Structures are given as structure tokens and as C-alpha cells.
Amino acid sequence: MHGVIRAAIAAAVVLAAAPAPAQVADLVSDDVLRVCADPANSPMSARDGSGFENRIAEHLGQVMGKPLEYTWFPMVTGFARNTLFAGKCDVVIGYAQGDELVLNTNHYYTSTHVLVVRTDGPLAEVESLSDPALQGKRVGVVVGSPPATHIARRGLMAAAKPYNLMVDRRVENPAGDMLADVEAGVTDAALLWGPVGGPLVQEHADLKAIPLLKEEGSPKLYYRITMGVRQGEDVWKRELNSLIRREQGALDKILRDAGVPLVDDYGKGLKEGG
Template sequence: MPAWANLKMGLASVMLGLLAFTAQAQTSDLVSKHALRVCADPANLPMSSKDGTGYENKIADLIGEKLDLPVRYEWYPMATGFVRNTLKPKKCDVIIGYAQGHELVLNTNHYLTSTFVLITPQDSPLAQVTSLSDQTLKGARIGVIAGTPPATHMARNGLIGKAKPYNLTVDRRYESPAENMLDDLQNGEIDAAILWGPIGGPLVKQQHADFAAIPLFEETLPPRLYYRITMGVRQGEKVWQRELNSLIRRNQDEINAILAEAGVPLINDMGTGLLDVGQ
């Protein structure tokens, strides 16, 4: 091959490398260097709250501390339009809790695996139930968030007839289905409640010490009841994603401690048993 051809190929390779570097730099420059800008719901306890008491607030504080950046929030209800009105227009740079695999965001590695829980008074016969196929549940009045995976299991097992549904997507500033469900359980209007563990577990620990929250990780039929939770960033921001992945990996024990202290039921990545977090 002539020398000029080698030179031409070399220059082309350099130019491609420069273009890739420039694109990467442009992507990372979208992320604030002056603050950890968090997209969050101002009224979504136990996860996030404007007063900073949610466990996602505490995880954000941990990440901000590791980055040596102050935490700043862009508040918006976690409902339809949340990503479109916060992360996408670059008003903030990370959502602390987002389900793995959702196409609206670029997911980091997961830092939390949890499952739905069955909540019932500790002295109830239902407190021994670990699966929605358990015959002990027959005839029970069970509260469930409409459209969630446990409702499918309840229908399969003949539990829908007496079920009480609660709304799935709401503005938590005005409506709180999970808290309403637990109030109904406290008042005897239902016999048990089924909630997503990272919501139900902390609410039981903080507000209903006489309840038991039983992780439902023994279901063998679909749909699965356990899910992995990640942080969410803008599509294409691979540099920022990798930085957060590294922070999650190096600080997983501290993240686990925050979650365990809050009352979040942590299970292993395969959804087969409780995670030992040393507490």
C-alpha cells in the first residue's frame, strides 16, 4: 500500500477518534458540574419529600457527598409527564429511583432489588402467608393497587371477588393510595394489603408497628413480583451513567444501610430470598 494511503487511513482514524471524544464530551457537559441536580417528587414519601426525609433523598445526599457537590432538586409529581418535564429538558440530571429497563431513561446498574409485600396485622392468621396461592387467603378482603402484577395473581387464585382496588397513578400531593390502603386495614375494612415493598415496608415500619409486611418472593408463575431499581439519566449520557455505576458499586453497603434503616425489604438479584445486609 502506498505511503500516502497509510497516511490517509491514519488521519481518518484520528478524525474518527476526535469526533467520538467530542461527542462524549458534549454529552457529559449536559450534566451540571456545580450541583447534583435531582429530579424528584416533592410529596412521595417514603421515597422522596421536599423536606428531605425520604430514603431517596438520603441516597441523593450520599451520592452528592461522594461527588463533593451540593444536592439541588427539580420537583415534579411522579406521574404522567415526569421525565418529559424534568430530565428530558435538562432541568435535572438524575432520577434516584427508576425501574430497570424503562425506555424513557438510560438506566444505571441497579442498586436495589425488592418485591411486593403482603401486609396484615401481626396477630392475623394471614401473617403466615408467603404466596398468593395460599388457601388461607380464600375469602379474604385484600387491598391492591389496580393494574399491578399482584392483581394478576389474585385473579388467577380467585381472590379478586372481594378485593378492594386503589388507584395506580396519582398526584401524591392530593391522594395517597398506599396510606389509604393501610388506614383501611387498620380500620378493619380489609383483611390484608398488597403493596410494592419499597413503599409498604417503610410505611409499616414508620406508621403501623402492629402490622407484618411479608415479602412475596415465592411466586413461581408469571408475572414476577420482584423488580430491580436503578438510577435514571438521559438517553445517550453514557459518561454520566458510568460515573454513577462506579459510585453505586463502591458505595453499595452504605446504600443498603439507608434502605434497610428505612424498612425497604431487600432481596437477592434472582428474587429467591432476603438479602443479608448485616443488620
């Protein structure tokens, strides 16, 4: 569903499915930018090209002078094995930093989880999950996601409404369901990964996404997002790192235009420039 979930999904993939480093040197295409992506993971990626990761891929392709070619597969267990490791594509545009399954590029943005509430509701000014205003409220949360631990610690889990973590977005849409429930009053708020919640609330004038920048304790709610390539493809990684460095301003604009909350590298404040 989001960058954090991708890390969890990737961890479940069998490591032996990856080609050995000696075998991957010639897999990267010289003629086409081959991207591995979920066809129904809006607002990040979509088959119709409307996702912000699609726009990032398009921009990189233009800068590199290469046409785009996608390999589509749902972001579920087996994603990396059936796309990147199968040699069908060469880069995953959004991958959480630190996952050892893939080789991570330098991170190109950092984001955090958000609390989605009604703009005219009693929770509109809440900035932290420790705010007393949340006591007794029903909060939508993705099972197994980092915010679930935080709301359990604060005594909010008993009234929480759970939503599924690993889903095939072609048949299930937890994020959309969570927003619909807040609008309908089924829940009072929803906890979402910022690159999902931020863009989606732009389609709902009565909702707002509040970046969670004040949470203490583990697990952390912010994550640095990289691009993922196959282990051993250091030359390709360095090429992407150079692109990220040169095009950082353009990437930031794409992300901000999409509604992604960009934060500093330590998740303590909003990134300057937006």
C-alpha cells in the first residue's frame, strides 16, 4: 500500500530468487528505462500513468533520453521476484531505505505518516497521537503498520478500526476505504503513510492530512525513500544517484504537486522549500 509496506513485502521474498551479482552486470537495458511497478497502486503508480512515481519515471526517462517501459505486477509477496529479480525491469521507483533485499540508491525524499481528519471536525488541530482529544475516538489504522504500535501504547487500539496491510490493489483499496469511513463518520480519523494519505486527501475537500512530526519512541513513523535495483548493479546505482542529485529540485516539485508531505531526513520538521 505504501513505502513502508513495500519494505515488509520485500522482506518476505525469498532471497535465493535474486540473481547472483556476477550474473546481473549485463541485465540493465542501455536503450530503455525499464521500470517495475504496481498497476493499481494509486496515488503512487498506476497503469494509466497518473501516479507520482509514474511522473518521476517519465522525468528521469526524458533526462536520460530513454523511452519508458513498464513491467506491471501487484505490490504483494513475490513482487521483486517476478519483476526486478527476473530481469524484466531495472528499477523500482519507490523503495524504503535500509531494506537489504535490493540495492538502494541514495534516498530522494523522506516522508512520514499522517493523521487524516475532517477539516471542520474536533480533531482538526491535533498534531500528535498523544493529544487528549484522541481519547475515546475511533481511529482507522492499517494492521501491522508503525502507527498501530503508537496508538496501542496510547490506549487507542481498543476502539480502533483495522484495515488490511498486504493487499492486491486491483481488488481491495484500504486507503480509499479509510478516507470514506472518516467522511461518513464511521471513524473519527485515519492513520496513513503520507505519500498515500497526502495525495488522496486532495480529492476530498472536507479532509486534511496532518504530518506526524512529534511522535516519540519506536517504531519511527518517517522513512527515507530510495530507488531499488538488483544487488551487484553498482554502476547502475551510481548513475541513478547522479540523476537524483542533479534532478532533486524537479523531483521535489513532482512530489509536492502530488501532495506528498516532504520532511527533513530525521522526520522532525517539514522540508524547506515547499
